[in-house]
Amino acid sequence: MTELPALSGKVALVTGASRGIGYGVAEALVARGDRVCITGRGEDALNEAVEKLGADRVIAVAGKAHDEEHQAAAVERTMAAFGRIDFLVNNAGTNPVFGPIADLDLNVARKVFETNVVSALGFAQRTWHAWQKDNGGAIVNIASVAGLSASPFIGAYGISKAAMINLTQQLAHEYAPRVRVNAIAPAVVKTKFAQALYEGREEEAAAAYPLARLGVPSDIGGTAAFLTSEQSDWITGQTLVVDGGIFLNAGVG
Helix, strand or coil, rough: CCCCCCCCCCCCECCCCHHHHHHHHHHHHCCCCEEEEEEECCCHHHHHHHHHHHHCCCECCCCCCCCHHHHHHHHHHHHHHHHHCCEEECCCCCCCCCCHHHHHCHHHHHHHHHHHHHHHHHHHHHHHHHHHHHHHEEEECCCHHHHHCCCCHHHHHHHHHHHHHHHHHHHHHCCCCCCHHHHHHEECCCCCCHHCCCCCCHHHHHHHCCCCCEEEHHHHHHHHHCCHHHHHCCCCCCCEEEEHHHHHCCCCC
């Protein structure tokens, strides 16, 4: 690992960050000098991520995002280790089903919403009361372009991400002026989570994008770093689409 910059004095909690987009976010924040707590379900994967990111600046708390005891433990451990939580990045998410919602098992729908939406609210509430209410900060919710229009075969996921976008607006209104709350809506990013959308046909999938490639985790990490920086101090309640230009093709046959 390359030499890290001086500490910024800021601390972030990033959920679902043992790999993929969450890891890319944590990597970007560590690279600018933040200390970070990452969460995820797998302890081994988290430990590996901590080792790569730097154990002197990163801690990990394993657990399921929708578990309220895990949410409490993650916030408490971050406060105990670093004494503050300036930034929360809600990245943990799930998409366990692929198909039309006409036949969707409602228990699966509940699981999607519990993980993708309710857990984000839970982390936002706990971070607010632990630090941000009195000290300020920023929250970034990782939504999706699937939440901006109909998304065939991933409808439950898209509906949950639409809810995430509205949650962002609600929190931005309620937490102002102390805390800014924004969302990022990525298109397909090359991660294990999204692998089914491009595996075996990456070149074909990328050809649909005006920028001629799929996203990578650092694309979203850089955006999250911006939305938690002083450069974005007058931005709140917004959803920043990071999609390689794919929405430019809307309506074109």
